[in-house]
Amino acid sequence: MAAVTLSNISKTYGEKSAAKMIIEDLNLDIADKEFIVLVGPSGCGKSTLLRMIAGLEDITKGQISIDDRVVNNLEPKDRDIAFVFQNYALYPHMNVYKNMAFGLRAAKMDKREIEYRVQQVAAILEIEELMFRRPAELSGGQRQRVAIGRAMVRDPSVFLFDEPLSNLDAKLRASMRAEIKKLHQTVKTTIIYVTHDQVEAMTLADRIVILKDGIIQQIGTPMDVYNDPANQFVAGFIGSPEMNFIRAPKGVADGCITLGIRPEDIIIAGDAPLPAGHKKIKGTVTVTEPLGAETLLSVDYSGTEITAKIPGLYIANPGDDIKLALNMQKAFLFNEKGERV
Amino acid sequence: MTDNKAPISPKKIIIWTFLFIGAVIMMTPIIFMFSASFKYNDQIYELALISSEPTLSNYIYLFENTEFLRWFLNSISVALATTISVLFFDSLVGYTLAKFKFKGRKIVFVLILSTLMIPTEMLVIPWYILARDLGLLDSYIGLIFPGIMTGFGVFLMKQFFEGVPDDYLDAARIDGVGEFRIFTDVAMPLVVPALSALAIFTFLGNWTAFLWPLIVTSSAEIYTVPVGLASFSGEFQSEWEMIMTGAAVATLPTLIIFLFLQRYIIRGVILGGLKG
Numbered sequence: 212m213a214a215v216t217l218s219n220i221s222k223t224y225g226e227k228s229a230a231k232m233i234i235e236d237l238n239l240d241i242a243d244k245e246f247i248v249l250v251g252p253s254g255c256g257k258s259t260l261l262r263m264i265a266g267l268e269d270i271t272k273g274q275i276s277i278d279d280r281v282v283n284n285l286e287p288k289d290r291d292i293a294f295v296f297q298n299y300a301l302y303p304h305m306n307v308y309k310n311m312a313f314g315l316r317a318a319k320m321d322k323r324e325i326e327y328r329v330q331q332v333a334a335i336l337e338i339e340e341l342m343f344r345r346p347a348e349l350s351g352g353q354r355q356r357v358a359i360g361r362a363m364v365r366d367p368s369v370f371l372f373d374e375p376l377s378n379l380d381a382k383l384r385a386s387m388r389a390e391i392k393k394l395h396q397t398v399k400t401t402i403i404y405v406t407h408d409q410v411e412a413m414t415l416a417d418r419i420v421i422l423k424d425g426i427i428q429q430i431g432t433p434m435d436v437y438n439d440p441a442n443q444f445v446a447g448f449i450g451s452p453e454m455n456f457i458r459a460p461k462g463v464a465d466g467c468i469t470l471g472i473r474p475e476d477i478i479i480a481g482d483a484p485l486p487a488g489h490k491k492i493k494g495t496v497t498v499t500e501p502l503g504a505e506t507l508l509s510v511d512y513s514g515t516e517i518t519a520k521i522p523g524l525y526i527a528n529p530g531d532d533i534k535l536a537l538n539m540q541k542a543f544l545f546n547e548k549g550e551r552v
Numbered sequence: 553m554t555d556n557k558a559p560i561s562p563k564k565i566i567i568w569t570f571l572f573i574g575a576v577i578m579m580t581p582i583i584f585m586f587s588a589s590f591k592y593n594d595q596i597y598e599l600a601l602i603s604s605e606p607t608l609s610n611y612i613y614l615f616e617n618t619e620f621l622r623w624f625l626n627s628i629s630v631a632l633a634t635t636i637s638v639l640f641f642d643s644l645v646g647y648t649l650a651k652f653k654f655k656g657r658k659i660v661f662v663l664i665l666s667t668l669m670i671p672t673e674m675l676v677i678p679w680y681i682l683a684r685d686l687g688l689l690d691s692y693i694g695l696i697f698p699g700i701m702t703g704f705g706v707f708l709m710k711q712f713f714e715g716v717p718d719d720y721l722d723a724a725r726i727d728g729v730g731e732f733r734i735f736t737d738v739a740m741p742l743v744v745p746a747l748s749a750l751a752i753f754t755f756l757g758n759w760t761a762f763l764w765p766l767i768v769t770s771s772a773e774i775y776t777v778p779v780g781l782a783s784f785s786g787e788f789q790s791e792w793e794m795i796m797t798g799a800a801v802a803t804l805p806t807l808i809i810f811l812f813l814q815r816y817i818i819r820g821v822i823l824g825g826l827k828g
């Protein structure tokens with residue numbers, strides 16, 4: 212049982228006169244055993260928020276409770292949380308075993324109990340053979356496992372992850388992502404996970420929280436935020452490749468000036484009649500990026516670059532004229548403030 | 553460039569020449585010190601490195617007929633006590649200045665730094681008055697107290713602690729380790745090279761310190777080696793062979809300390825718990 216509630220959280224850095232607002236009046240209810248992913252561009256306050264939940268950073272205003280217990284003034288160790296750092300922060304002068312046991316020893320836990328817990332976690336993470344190595348003698352992926360292991364031995368009710376995979380290469384990241392997901396299903400604890408990788412967000416999250424300049428833009432399941440983005444920022448942030456934004460033709464909707472369409476909702480307009488609801492546009496090919504299963508096609512459409520995701524291999528030369536069809540049923544309309552119309 | 557049998561470049565010849573001259577200048581007095589320690593008093597002014605009749609009598613006399621051993625132990629105790637105290641307090645203050653934000657932090661740091669700009673010669677008078685008023689003249693505590701903390705060490709340790717990533721400390725806070733144990737168990741092991749360097753500087757500085765020990769001590773039992781050796785040099789004649797013998801013995805601990813600690817410095821900073 213560990214629901215986390217953030218009520219009216221604000222955070223400013225600096226003295227009163229030159230105070231910089233980082234988080235502004237933020238409210239968030241996280242259910243027990245939920246996997247929440249915080250995403251947002253660099254500098255939007257994700258780490259700050261996570262560190263406030265952990266107790267590593269003071270809260271300027273508001274209240275944080277874990278399990279109906281207000282933790283504002285509790286030390287990190289008394290909050291029943293564990294934190295996995297982006298750069299792992301394994302103690303360099305201690306071997307893996309000592310790294311994992313350090314917190315338990317500080318808590319004066321019985322020696323045999325410590326050994327038992329470390330062994331168990333090591334077995335789950337398959338790092339048993341690494342016990343007597345130092346962090347410098349581990350690969351990036353192994354360090355990541357040890358960092359997660361150090362969090363797991365604490366047996367916390369909330370895990371906090373701050374971009375845990377961002378230092379790994381793409382392949383390792385994909386496999387660690389799957390393991391973290393598996394881990395969540397095994398240990399069944401609340402997880403708050405920060406990333407700016409939206410693939411991680413989409414694949415891991417029960418709910419995604421999209422943050423910009425310290426303000427929540429949208430909270431929802433991955434499918435919610437993908438299919439029904441609250442505003443232009445969310446629409447552009449979620450989905451890869453990014454959604455295309457073009458100037459909306461006159462008369463589409465009142466006050467609408469921008470039309471957003473995902474690359475996968477654009478097809479090549481051949482000679483055959485278009486499917487219903489499609490709108491034809493003409494452009495010039497600038498780049499083709501064949502990815503194997505699909506081809507990313509960048510097209511210059513009267514000065515705006517549009518990306519289309521075409522299934523299979525599509526061969527075109529830069530400078531070729533091309534006709535595309537936009538699936539208007541899947542298009543999103545925004546006014547000049549970036550709000551949905 | 554200079555691999556197999558190619559002529560040595562002129563640049564290297566010049567560099568080596570300067571290094572050689574430097575080495576000769578540095579080594580000559582030390583060689584003469586050792587040489588003189590094996591000579592009788594009347595041979596002291598002969599230039600021969602190895603005297604016609606070398607003798608160990610100076611060494612025997614030094615240990616049997618003077619208080620040298622006492623001074624030697626005094627020096628060791630004073631230098632060790634000061635070094636331990638400096639390592640502890642300087643790193644504690646340096647750590648606090650580097651890792652905690654509090655009002656007046658900058659002012660405290662500037663004040664500590666400014667003590668570096670005052671030469672010992674100016675400080676001995678206030679130290680003396682302080683020692684006199686506290687009744688510490690001619691005592692071990694009087695010998696030690698001016699050196700229990702140094703501005704230089706605080707500065708050095710602060711610089712090194714600033715290089716220790718905050719994430720290590722935060723990780724330990726999450727682990728529930730108390731702040732003092734974070735300092736001793738997490739931060740200190742990461743600055744071992746700096747601690748070794750500081751230990752060497754402090755030990756050597758105190759081992760060779762002369763002015764303050766000379767001023768604060770008056771009875772021979774608490775002389776340090778430099779003060780004791782100076783007492784061999786009388787108003788009418790100087791026992792140079794004894795001074796040289798004592799100085800030769802006095803180089804031993806510095807050599808041992810240096811050989812023991814230098815590998816910690818050379819091994820360099822151990823990092824690697826952060827992303828590689």
Ligand SMILES: Nc1ncnc2c1ncn2[C@@H]1O[C@H](COP(=O)(O)OP(=O)(O)OP(=O)(O)O)[C@@H](O)[C@H]1O
Pocket residue numbers: 224225233251252253254255256257258259260407
């Ligand atoms: N100690 C501090 N003092 C002043 N400003 C800070 C401090 N720590 C962070 N900030 C500012 O707070 C803002 C949010 O920082 P934060 O680290 O939370 O961003 P983030 O969303 O985690 O970014 P990233 O994705 O790059 O990690 C940034 O503008 C940063 O400059």
Ligand SMILES: [Mg+2]
Pocket residue numbers: 257258259373
């Ligand atoms: Mg961050």
